Amino acid sequence: MDVKPDIPNDPFPGEVHPSPSGGILVTAIDDVINWARSNSLWPLVFGTSCCAIEMMSTASAKYDWSRFGFEVARATPRQADVIIIAGTIVNKMAPVLKRLYDQMADPKYVIAMGACATSGGPFFYNTYSVVKGADHVIPVDVYIAGCPPRPEALLHALISLQRKIKMGLTREQIRSENKVELK
C-alpha cells in the first residue's frame, strides 16, 4: 500500500515567513477566526427520532466525530455552536426548536439531518402533524439526504459545514450583520 503524503484538505489560511527569532504570520483576522471556529464546533444534544440513533453512533467509538472536532456535545443551547436536527419535527415541537435555536449564542450553525428534517420526508403527504422541512422554522446550513443517513454521511455534512465556515460568513450571519448596519 502506498503511503500518501499528508496534504491537508484545507490548509491554514495564511503564510508563515520564517525569521531568525521564530516567524511572522501574514493572514486576515477573519480567516483565522473562521479557521478556529470550524475546528471546534460543539453540537447540541438534540434528537427527535431515529436519526438521533445514527447521530449517537457517529459520536461513539466506531465513527468517533471527535476526530474532526465535534466531541463536546452540549446539553444546553447556550454552550452549543451547531444544532443537528436529527429527526422529525412536528408542529408541536417547532416552537421548542425555534426557542433552542434562539437561545444558542452566535455564531451558530444548523444541520438538517435526514429526509424528515429536510422536507418532512416520509411524512410529507397525508400527515396533519409534521413540519415539512425544518427550514420552515430555523435557517439550515447543511442538508443531508437519507432515511436515516449513515454516520459517514453525517461526518461528511459536518466536514462540509467546516469548509463552509472557513469560506466566510453564512447567509444568516451576513443578514444579521446588515441589520446592525441599518440601525
Place this chain on the structure above:
Amino acid sequence: MTNEELKAKLSELLPSATYEESGQPIAVGWLNVNIDHKDWLYFANSLRNHAQLNFDYLFCLTCVDWKTHLTMVYHLESTQYRHTIVVRSKLDRTLPQIESVSNIWRTADFHEREVYELFGVNFLNHPDLRLLILPDGWEGRNPLRKDFEDPVNMIKL
C-alpha cells in the same frame, strides 16, 4: 386455562358474547370475544374480579375505524394464570360511547384519553377525559378517523 375452558367460563358470565373463529389474534392463540358495548362495564368487572379469570393486566387498548363503525379493542392478560383474551366491541360511528374502565385498570386512563382524541370515542364516567397529546383546540377533530381532513397542514396524495 385453555381457550376452550375460557370460552365456557365467559359464556357463563355473558351468554350474549360471540367468538371470532379466524383472524390475527386467533393465529397468535388468543381467544377473541365480541361483546355489546352496553355489557362492557359488567363484563370488565367480572374479568378482573373473577377468582379463576383474574385478568389483572390490560396491555393494549385501542380503536379501529372500519368506516361503517368503530371497534374498541382490549387485550387482557392474567399475570397469575398467563392466559390472554381479546375483547372487541362495535361502536356507532356517529355517537361512539362506551364505559370507561380506568377505575378497573389504571392504565386505561391515558389510553382512553388517547383514543378519545384520535377517534372521538366518548368514555362514560372517565375521571379526566381531555386531550392527551394533541394541542389545545383539537376537540372534535379526530386524526385517525378515515375521513379526517386537514386542509391547512395536510398535503393530500
